[in-house]
Amino acid sequence: MALVVLVAAGALLFDIIRVGAGYDEAAWRRTLSVELATRPVNDVWMLTGATAAALLGLWLIIVALTAGHRHLLPMASKAGGRSRFQAALKRDSAALILRDAALSVPGVTRAKIQVRHRRINALAQVRFRDPEKVRHELVDTLDEERDSLGLARPPRISVWVRRQPHDRRPW
Incomplete structure (x- = not known):
């Protein structure tokens, strides 16, 4: 997952630097910007992309908040029920x-x-x-x-x- 995000970010950064140097933007970026500008907000693909982005963001927030407990193995409670501790x-x-x-x-x-x-x-x-x-x-x-x-x-x-x-x- 991290490798996919790294490659996508690298491709986008490469294209942004290329445009800054005076070249034309890549065809995939031009097509993507036209598609995003012309599609209505209630389109199925727009809603699917927005849902996927929201779920990915929620997952990243959860991972960021629980990062401190990764080195711990939870132990079983002898009381049987859920305890505060x-x-x-x-x-x-x-x-x-x-x-x-x-x-x-x-x-x-x-x-x-x-x-x-x-x-x-x-x-x-x-x-x-x-x-x-x-x-x-x-x-x-x-x-x-x-x-x-x-x-x-x-x-x-x-x-x-x-x-x-x-x-x-x-x-």
């Missing part, structure tokens, strides 16, 4: 807790945990033991630890395991 856990803290749990699995020498809103990505390096057995044990351990965090919407867990090379530094 909502506890939350920082994603970095959840990642540290899950990394410590991953390192407690026998065979795991290093672990990288990335906690997102809907998914937990875990990458573990195995020095000894069968990587597939370690992976199954790691999934069970991380599931148990994630459930103990008490999150309102527990994220899914994706686990990747790779054997640690003996001749290079890991990561």
